[in-house]
Amino acid sequence: MSAARHDDSALLHFDLIVLGGGSGGLAAAFRAAEHGQRVAVLEPQPLGGTCVNVGCVPKKAMWLAADLRLRMGQAARFGFDLPIDTQVAFDWPSFITDRQRYIHMIHESYRTRLDRDGILVLPSRGRLAGRDRVECEDGTCLTAPHIVLAAGSHPQRPDIPGAALGAISDDFFRWCEAPPRVAIIGGGYIAIELAGVLQALGSQVDVFVREQRLLRQADAELVAQLQENYCQQGIDLVFGYGLKALHRDDDGLRLEAEDGTSRGGYDEVMFATGRRPNTADLGLDTVGITPDAAGNIPVDAWQATPAPGVYAVGDICGCGPTLTPVAIAAARRLCDRLFGGKPDAKLDADNVPSVVFSHPPLAMVGMTEAQARAQYGADVHIYRSNFRPMREALAESSQRSLFKLVCTGDERRVRGIHLLGDAADEILQGFAVALKMGATLDDLHDTIAIHPTSAEEVVLMR
């Protein structure tokens, strides 16, 4: 409380109030404090939001465990004294203890920084009570000329009978063992990531997708290769599936499809059917903000809502891809603009690299082939390398990698880089810089390859 002035009317005055202590909200708070501002953050849940507590961080921990498990299956082929493709026992509860200890360290480091920067954190939900005013659950009123809404989003279940019987990704992080049989509904990021992890750690996973493919926003060829790899891993992918209802019978959970068929025997059914912004009970009506049909708070390119002095970043406004680094970038630039003397600072949502943590990971930046053809017509040039990485070849595995460049024009300007393969998550970051700087195919060819790696394929494609 020392950072704030406390007056007789129990009003606490700040330069900035942030609703939500997730990735975007904390980034705004830290950057504003760096610029010498007095900041309050309201967060009723553990610090770090979805990313740290029920998203990127625990997911990556589970992905790492799953990755290790898949590699163990190859160890015998490398001469290690392990049965081929053995189901090595995995002490899930013990690993969760370590995972949560890691997350606890992140909470502690946030606390240290918040204290150091004199940022007030109130463990309360906040509600707008006017353009410069926020009310806490206990009735305390805070005021500030600037308010950032960064309350994030939550997983949504489809509106079908029995939906409450299904789990959501938040539940996955509470599981203490791999359920023997899992059905996943959805074909997006979360469905793909959890399917890979669960299958590797011992579940039999079936994925039900209403489209004819996974990951609509990714390049179709890479997705086709990923689907093939997943099938080889034993995951059953069911496309064109319309789920009508979910119920429990003697065999477990049963899916009823719109076409009248049913599939049962599931221990868990996981809904990975998208997320919805946390706009309920934020007091948006008090400042004249109306969310759009998807629940997103409308913002302009400067993160400004229609209410002067009220801004929004991250999943709650869905501007740009709903990814942690995008929320952080938007928040930092907003605070640089408001408090740091950088009037032009704003998020550049073009060419945002992203990774789906599948097995192997799928990394992408820029245009897919389909997007490039829609914009540039016949002036699109595709370069691809479909290969079996050395480890897979040595282990006699048929899992393949596919790297693809989407270029346009005579100068072969690189518009899209799409990588499906081991370490694609680590490889793409540097190449994303090259794409953003306007690299051409010649620039890639002028760069000497690092041999023998998968990454060298990116500079050798012809």
Ligand code: NDP
């Ligand atoms: P996505 O939007 O990625 O995927 C949702 C999937 O559910 C789509 O396949 C969608 O189908 C399907 N779907 C939606 N409604 C229904 C329904 N009623 N019945 C059946 N299927 C349905 O959402 P996720 O929940 O997977 O993830 C949310 C967001 O979180 C992602 O978009 C991403 O921005 C972020 N994220 C990022 C990660 C990363 O960076 N590695 C990891 C996890 C999440 P259709 O395509 O037909 O609409």
